[in-house]
Amino acid sequence: MLHPMWCGAMEYSIPCSNVPIGGSACPRFNADCAEAGFSPGWILIGADGANSAVRNAMGVQYLSWSYEQMGVVATLELAEESENTTAWQRWLPTGPIAILPLDARRSSLVWSTWQDNAKQLLKLPEDQFVDALNDALWKQYPRNSGVEAVTSWTSSWLRRAGLPDGAALQLPPSIRGVVPASRAAFPLGFGHSTRYVAPGVALVGDAAHRVHPLAGQGVNLGFGDVKDLTNFLSEAMYSGLDITHPDWLQKYESTRQRHNVPTQLMIEMLHRLYTVDLMPVVLARSVGLQITNALQPLKKMILSHATT
Numbered sequence: 001m002l003h004p005m006w007c008g009a010m011e012y013s014i015p016c017s018n019v020p021i022g023g024s025a026c027p028r029f030n031a032d033c034a035e036a037g038f039s040p041g042w043i044l045i046g047a048d049g050a051n052s053a054v055r056n057a058m059g060v061q062y063l064s065w066s067y068e069q070m071g072v073v074a075t076l077e078l079a080e081e082s083e084n085t086t087a088w089q090r091w092l093p094t095g096p097i098a099i100l101p102l103d104a105r106r107s108s109l110v111w112s113t114w115q116d117n118a119k120q121l122l123k124l125p126e127d128q129f130v131d132a133l134n135d136a137l138w139k140q141y142p143r144n145s146g147v148e149a150v151t152s153w154t155s156s157w158l159r160r161a162g163l164p165d166g167a168a169l170q171l172p173p174s175i176r177g178v179v180p181a182s183r184a185a186f187p188l189g190f191g192h193s194t195r196y197v198a199p200g201v202a203l204v205g206d207a208a209h210r211v212h213p214l215a216g217q218g219v220n221l222g223f224g225d226v227k228d229l230t231n232f233l234s235e236a237m238y239s240g241l242d243i244t245h246p247d248w249l250q251k252y253e254s255t256r257q258r259h260n261v262p263t264q265l266m267i268e269m270l271h272r273l274y275t276v277d278l279m280p281v282v283l284a285r286s287v288g289l290q291i292t293n294a295l296q297p298l299k300k301m302i303l304s305h306a307t308t
């Protein structure tokens with residue numbers, strides 16, 4: 001996670017309710033700024049999450065919607081010790097459930113589901129929650145015979161072409177327990193700030209963009225923002241230039257939006273593709289996934305975009 005609010009210099013962490021922003025100069029340097037610990041020539045970095053007060057104060061347009069779902073998170077104890085290096089995701093009729101490895105005995109849960117169901121899951125006693133979780137991971141749902149036939153034909157075609165057919169089935173881990181007090185639920189939504197910068201201000205992380213956790217990209221996008229912003233600002237400082245000059249911030253905004261907006265659209269497309277139950281869509285996504293898995297260059301290209 002990013003630090004809540006770095007105001008200007010790394011040693012200060014100031015609640016952003018104290019920070020005056022507005023008008024043409026943003027933040028305006030005035031007595032309130034000085035009291036809040038600001039100096040002229042500093043940059044306010046809004047790293048205050050999806051409900052960013054800094055973004056609101058910038059007065060920029062923010063495109064957002066709620067998925068009307070919550071993500072139930074928990075730290076899970078696995079039934080058996082293992083190498084545990086595989087991240088699992090299964091798409092249930094209620095949404096995706098993901099188990100992300102932490103160490104040989106523990107994994108992290110992100111279970112996206114309808115708000116009422118999420119609240120019920122939080123209230124369940126631990127043993128019932130674990131039963132519901134194992135059920136969600138292991139329960140078999142009826143499969144469409146048409147889709148089965150086409151995917152098995154695609155598998156055999158891929159095998160004949162010497163490509164991975166994705167048929168090697170690895171089983172998800174079984175869950176033994178939940179680490180005490182680790183269960184919580186957070187609302188899920190989409191958000192895109194049309195501007196990441198204003199004079200003297202830059203947004204990073206969820207303050208600028210918010211995505212569905214289905215691709216595990218939220219933190220990566222924020223880390224990418226911090227890396228690029230740091231690079232641009234240090235470039236300016238090493239060249240002896242004014243870091244508050246709009247050119248640097250503008251460069252930051254265009255670089256990050258060129259990366260973040262397509263990633264957000266891709267995640268949104270996947271979300272919509274996987275929430276539809278129509279046979280042709282199920283067929284297209286199943287075969288699409290098999291082919292993406294088989295084509296190493298395509299897979300590498302997706303991985304490289306996700307990690308930059």
Ligand SMILES: Cc1cc2nc3c(=O)[nH]c(=O)nc-3n(C[C@H](O)[C@H](O)[C@H](O)COP(=O)(O)OP(=O)(O)OC[C@H]3O[C@@H](n4cnc5c(N)ncnc54)[C@H](O)[C@@H]3O)c2cc1C
Binds near residue numbers: 001
């Ligand atoms: C259920 C769920 C599961 C997720 N799973 C994944 C995953 O598996 N992988 C992944 O990459 N991403 C995941 N994400 C997304 C990820 O959590 C976010 O992208 C990430 O936390 C954003 O970091 P951030 O620092 O920008 O914002 P936040 O983590 O929201 O941090 C903002 C901080 O600012 C502080 N703050 C807010 N207002 C003020 C104020 N006025 N003054 C001072 N401080 C303030 C807040 O207290 C908070 O500490 C998930 C999100 C959810 C909801």
